[in-house]
Amino acid sequence: MLNKPDDPLDHVTRNGLAQAAGTNIETIRYYEKIGLMPEPRRAENGYRLYGQDAHRRLKFILRGRELGFTIEELKGLLSLVDGGDYSCGQVHAMTVEHLGNIRAKIGDLMRLEQTLADMSTQCEGGEVPDCPIIDKLFANIEIGSG
Amino acid sequence: MLNKPDDPLDHVTRNGLAQAAGTNIETIRYYEKIGLMPEPRRAENGYRLYGQDAHRRLKFILRGRELGFTIEELKGLLSLVDGGDYSCGQVHAMTVEHLGNIRAKIGDLMRLEQTLADMSTQCEGGEVPDCPIIDKLFANIEIGSG
DNA sequence: CTTGAGCCTGTAGGGACTACAGACCCTACC
DNA sequence: GGTAGGGTCTGTAGTCCCTACAGGCTCAAG
Structure with missing residues (x-):
């Protein structure tokens, strides 16, 4: 376990996020590659660290896909959140x-x-x-x- | 136009079906290849001929995909109709x-x-x-x- | 200090289309 | 009758969205 109990919960590893969201590590990688998920911050050793935001966003995306939204449509919906x-x-x-x-x-x-x-x-x-x-x-x- | 006015409407060409259903010819071809759409009957010249059944089935499939059903799920639903x-x-x-x-x-x-x-x-x-x-x-x- | 599990990157594969290429057919116009 | 243009045929290759594999680095445990 990497997680230290006094950190603000923003320290889940990629696999941890995948399991929490019910997907696998490769899908997360892909979503980051195409910019649907943001690049997370890294620990000193280079490991990616995810928090509650990433978890909610990922679940939204995954369920959105199951509901038949395209990646582009999800980008549109999420752009409302990313709030440029x-x-x-x-x-x-x-x-x-x-x-x-x-x-x-x-x-x-x-x-x-x-x-x-x-x-x-x-x-x-x-x-x-x-x-x-x-x-x-x-x-x-x-x-x-x- | 291949359609003769005295035929029972079961003589739409592949492109005609595609346009009627709001898709393209290649998608129909693919669905036939994987067995989601049945092989249609042929005219004497080898052209495929489609009817109302094919049209309804295709629209169902297309909309089903938009609603997030996988090909396998649609096969399951359609097997209820194909009624083996x-x-x-x-x-x-x-x-x-x-x-x-x-x-x-x-x-x-x-x-x-x-x-x-x-x-x-x-x-x-x-x-x-x-x-x-x-x-x-x-x-x-x-x-x-x- | 080695073992093994987890993370990293890159690349290759699979499902669902999509696009291209070359040959055949059919109507239209000359 | 001929031929130009479009539509259809088959096959194959590419794209998008993941998914799986391969080889190397990191870390906690024994």
């Missing part, structure tokens, strides 16, 4: 743009949820060989904003 | 499994939506140089099932 030189007006415009995207996703997922829930309840426990409910998957879901 | 030799009990189990995943996504997206909506309204039109609302993005979102 945006005016509040710009922030407003950016958030509104993201909101449309997010609400569409929620809508589609809820339709998918509904269809699967219907399938599940109607099939409940049964052993019907040629389950006609399956047709609903495409009948109900005219998915998306197209 | 599943019992209704198996279908039930599979749908229930997917439902958990989908509901978690909905929950996270709604939290993200709420945060962004808050940012948007509070920033509305303003020109505040150092918008403190930005902190909320990480304050509110303890995202995910981790």
Whole structure:
């Protein structure tokens, strides 16, 4: 263990961060390489040291990827946080743009949820060989904003 | 144009399908290669011919990818439709499994939506140089099932 | 002071596309 | 009929987002 108990918790190693966030060391390396995660400070021996900020940011990124956001979209969202030189007006415009995207996703997922829930309840426990409910998957879901 | 007006609409070319679904020809080719889309029938000249089924399936896949489902997950969902030799009990189990995943996504997206909506309204039109609302993005979102 | 685990860097591989290249086909215009 | 242009075909190579491996440095323990 490198961590000393009197430090302000900003001393987790790369692997520690990876485990805490539920990913692996290589992914963190990649995100740092492309600038999605910032370069952390280093200990005297050259080891990277991460804190609570990095942990939250990384979890946000990982979950964002699972939710289908691209790296570029996440950069956009995180730029709101990194808070460079945006005016509040710009922030407003950016958030509104993201909101449309997010609400569409929620809508589609809820339709998918509904269809699967219907399938599940109607099939409940049964052993019907040629389950006609399956047709609903495409009948109900005219998915998306197209 | 290859389409003849008296055919039953099952005669769209690959590019036609791509445009209708909002993607490109190469992606369709790839999905056929890995078996996510079926091999379509061919015209006498060897050209592929697609119909309404292919269109719906492709849109489902594309949107599914945007929603963060992996190819394997989509194969699982579509296997419900391709309806091989599943019992209704198996279908039930599979749908229930997917439902958990989908509901978690909905929950996270709604939290993200709420945060962004808050940012948007509070920033509305303003020109505040150092918008403190930005902190909320990480304050509110303890995202995910981790 | 060696052993072994963890960190460092660089590079190569895999999944999901994306782009390019050369040949075939088909309509249009001459 | 011929040919120019575009669309389709197949194959292969490249890109993006990671993931895995290789060789060397660092550190705590025995």
